[in-house]
Amino acid sequence: MTIAFAGNPNCGKTTLFNAYTGASLKVANWPGVTVEKKEGTYTCNGQQHTLVDLPGMYSLSTYTIEERVSRQFLLSGAADVVINVADASCLSRSLYLTLQLIEAERPVVLALNMMDILKKRGQRLDLEHLSQLLGIPVIPVCARRREGISALIKKALCADTVQQNPVPPFSHIPAEERFAWIEFVVDACLTGRRRAARTDRADALLLHPLWGTCIFFIIMAAVFLVTFSLGDLAKAPLEFGLDRLCSAARQGLDALCTTPWLISLIVDGILSGVGSILTFLPNIILLFFALSLLEDSGYMARVAYIMDGIMGSLGLSGRAFLPMLLGMGCTVPAVMASRTLETRRDRLRVILITPFMSCSARLPVYILLAGAFFGKYASLAALSMYGIGLLTAAAMAWFTKNVGKKEKQAPLVLELPDYKAPSPRTVILYVWEKIRDYLTRAGTTIFLASILLWILLHVGPSGFVSSMENSFAAWVGQKIEPLLVPCGLGMWQIAVALIAGIAAKEVVISSLAVLLGISNISSAAGMDALRSVLAAYGFGPINAYALMVFVLLYIPCAAALATICSETKSRLWTAGAAALQIGAAWILSALVYQIGSLFL
Amino acid sequence: MIQAKRLLDCQTGDRFTVSQIRLEESLCHRLQALGIVPGCQIHVLYKKRIGTMVIRCRGARYALGAGAAKGIAGVRAI
Numbered sequence: 001m002t003i004a005f006a007g008n009p010n011c012g013k014t015t016l017f018n019a020y021t022g023a024s025l026k027v028a029n030w031p032g033v034t035v036e037k038k039e040g041t042y043t044c045n046g047q048q049h050t051l052v053d054l055p056g057m058y059s060l061s062t063y064t065i066e067e068r069v070s071r072q073f074l075l076s077g078a079a080d081v082v083i084n085v086a087d088a089s090c091l092s093r094s095l096y097l098t099l100q101l102i103e104a105e106r107p108v109v110l111a112l113n114m115m116d117i118l119k120k121r122g123q124r125l126d127l128e129h130l131s132q133l134l135g136i137p138v139i140p141v142c143a144r145r146r147e148g149i150s151a152l153i154k155k156a157l158c159a160d161t162v163q164q165n166p167v168p169p170f171s172h173i174p175a176e177e178r179f180a181w182i183e184f185v186v187d188a189c190l191t192g193r194r195r196a197a198r199t200d201r202a203d204a205l206l207l208h209p210l211w212g213t214c215i216f217f218i219i220m221a222a223v224f225l226v227t228f229s230l231g232d233l234a235k236a237p238l239e240f241g242l243d244r245l246c247s248a249a250r251q252g253l254d255a256l257c258t259t260p261w262l263i264s265l266i267v268d269g270i271l272s273g274v275g276s277i278l279t280f281l282p283n284i285i286l287l288f289f290a291l292s293l294l295e296d297s298g299y300m301a302r303v304a305y306i307m308d309g310i311m312g313s314l315g316l317s318g319r320a321f322l323p324m325l326l327g328m329g330c331t332v333p334a335v336m337a338s339r340t341l342e343t344r345r346d347r348l349r350v351i352l353i354t355p356f357m358s359c360s361a362r363l364p365v366y367i368l369l370a371g372a373f374f375g376k377y378a379s380l381a382a383l384s385m386y387g388i389g390l391l392t393a394a395a396m397a398w399f400t401k402n403v404g405k406k407e408k409q410a411p412l413v414l415e416l417p418d419y420k421a422p423s424p425r426t427v428i429l430y431v432w433e434k435i436r437d438y439l440t441r442a443g444t445t446i447f448l449a450s451i452l453l454w455i456l457l458h459v460g461p462s463g464f465v466s467s468m469e470n471s472f473a474a475w476v477g478q479k480i481e482p483l484l485v486p487c488g489l490g491m492w493q494i495a496v497a498l499i500a501g502i503a504a505k506e507v508v509i510s511s512l513a514v515l516l517g518i519s520n521i522s523s524a525a526g527m528d529a530l531r532s533v534l535a536a537y538g539f540g541p542i543n544a545y546a547l548m549v550f551v552l553l554y555i556p557c558a559a560a561l562a563t564i565c566s567e568t569k570s571r572l573w574t575a576g577a578a579a580l581q582i583g584a585a586w587i588l589s590a591l592v593y594q595i596g597s598l599f600l
Numbered sequence: 601m602i603q604a605k606r607l608l609d610c611q612t613g614d615r616f617t618v619s620q621i622r623l624e625e626s627l628c629h630r631l632q633a634l635g636i637v638p639g640c641q642i643h644v645l646y647k648k649r650i651g652t653m654v655i656r657c658r659g660a661r662y663a664l665g666a667g668a669a670k671g672i673a674g675v676r677a678i
Binding site: 058059061063089090091092093096097174175176179180199200203207208209301302304305308309312317318342408409410411412413414415416417 | 624626627629630631632633634635637638639640645646648649650652654658659660661662663664665666667668669
């Protein structure tokens with residue numbers, strides 16, 4: 001049996017899906033988190049059933065891409081039963097889709113989620129009466145606390161055999177009359193007067209025309225400052241451990257009489273490369289912890305309202321800022337989140353500008369370079385990257401405002417959910433997923449990139465080379481080096497690190513560690529060594545800042561490019577976006593270096 | 601006293617009854633699905649100078665851009 005979860009955005013479909021299938025799909029408190037159809041299995045009495053989590057939709061008349069996915073699936077008849085998840089705290093609107101689903105002539109079970117919010121508001125719902133009026137089973141659930149989920153699935157599994165009473169035929173009736181009937185149903189079932197919620201009081205401050213914007217920028221600055229400063233404190237034990245591990249590995253391998261090239265590959269290539277990335281894990285955890293609090297509290301959707309004015313002057317609605325904000329975590333889901341935008345032109349523009357937002361993979365590069373070259377101003381230098389990324393994205397949006405066929409700008413229409421205390425389960429799951437991604441990347445992409453780079457640095461046209469200067473990697477780096485001279489990055493090692501960084505941005509660090517022969521590069525001693533090695537090439541703070549700007553703006557990573565390609569369905573467009581990113585990185589870092597050199 | 605106007609002209613705290621929606625078809629469908637249809641009551645909770653507003657309709661809160669608010673006509677109850 002195939003059971004589909006359908007309902008309005010942000011009503012708890014994915015939370016229920018995760019509860020049944022054991023999946024850990026991302027959930028958060030803002031509409032539009034799920035943009036893809038996902039399938040999972042649920043076994044009951046030895047029988048396997050397919051569960052399908054659909055992106056949220058307000059009605060079967062679609063507005064955005066992800067809604068089209070849900071509509072197509074529901075109307076294809078692929079689902080044997082539809083579990084219509086509805087937000088009990090917003091029953092009138094939820095029931096509009098319920099009526100359409102009933103009309104689609106598939107067995108429907110109504111899962112009423114968020115009953116706890118109704119209770120807090122001092123309201124009560126007569127579920128039996130609601131079930132009678134709608135003619136379908138109604139089951140109360142609390143998806144977050146996993147209450148009522150076994151009753152719901154039991155009802156769904158026998159729903160296709162239960163005769164459902166038809167509701168009044170609405171097929172050709174205007175929406176006004178449907179809502180009049182819905183209001184009649186709600187009035188008949190819902191009792192109690194709505195008490196003013198905490199959300200109203202919080203919004204009075206957070207959505208204030210002036211304070212709201214100030215608070216948003218203060219929150220974002222605080223998120224990144226906490227990420228840098230607290231993360232640095234937690235990093236020390238990891239650096240110490242890595243240092244010990246490198247020494248122990250070298251001694252152990254020496255004792256085993258391993259050949260010097262193998263010791264070098266393991267210690268200088270793999271341990272220095274991968275290890276240096278792992279020491280940034282505390283920063284990454286803190287960043288995603290803070291972002292998950294923002295997402296799960298309900299504040300995220302408010303940001304669209306706060307930013308609507310600024311985004312409007314760039315020809316986009318405030319909603320377009322949500323993918324940009326997600327881009328501060330990772331570019332890949334951020335590019336996919338552009339699906340929630342209404343017009344193709346807006347989607348393409350957001351896909352173009354989102355990669356300029358500084359993702360978490362760039363964070364270790366800033367921490368390392370700012371820590372090595374800017375001393376007590378390191379956090380400020382790193383924070384400025386987020387500002388430069390945001391301004392570059394805004395400038396690019398402004399430039400593209402009048403490019404191409406002009407379409408009417410789709411105005412902001414976005415639901416603002418109630419604020420709620422972030423769920424520990426959601427936050428832990430979200431952060432754990434990010435940790436897993438980071439460790440997987442360290443163990444695969446960065447591990448392989450470190451080995452490949454070590455080989456390319458030790459093998460040249462004449463075979464195994466003793467000096468890196470004669471290696472294949474150096475040959476490629478030396479060809480590109482002249483192009484980077486105007487940016488103050490005229491070193492073949494930096495050219496190689498930047499090319500390697502296309503695999504994943506963290507690889508810039510692991511590559512620098514391998515290229516410059518610095519083990520434990522992220523430790524205080526490693527940073528000192530980095531500064532002195534680079535100083536020998538005339539590389540100072542301005543060069544370091546130019547390098548940070550270049551890393552911020554050039555191609556985010558191969559995975560991001562692949563996502564851009566699949567979302568735009570155009571290789572030409574993807575190549576254009578990559579060229580634009582490299583061009584912007586070159587121009588801005590050259591500007592930073594040239595102007596900076598005039599003053600310092 | 602009752603005044604006929606656009607939702608865009610309302611201020612924070614105003615209550616508004618929708619009489620007509622004149623917007624692009626797809627946007628009309630979206631508003632319709634949210635329950636913003638002729639006859640419904642809207643409470644303007646917050647409004648920015650540029651016209652973007654937060655409204656309450658049928659118990660839910662929505663952020664609405666000026667482009668949408670100017671196409672919603674109705675009467676404001678004072």
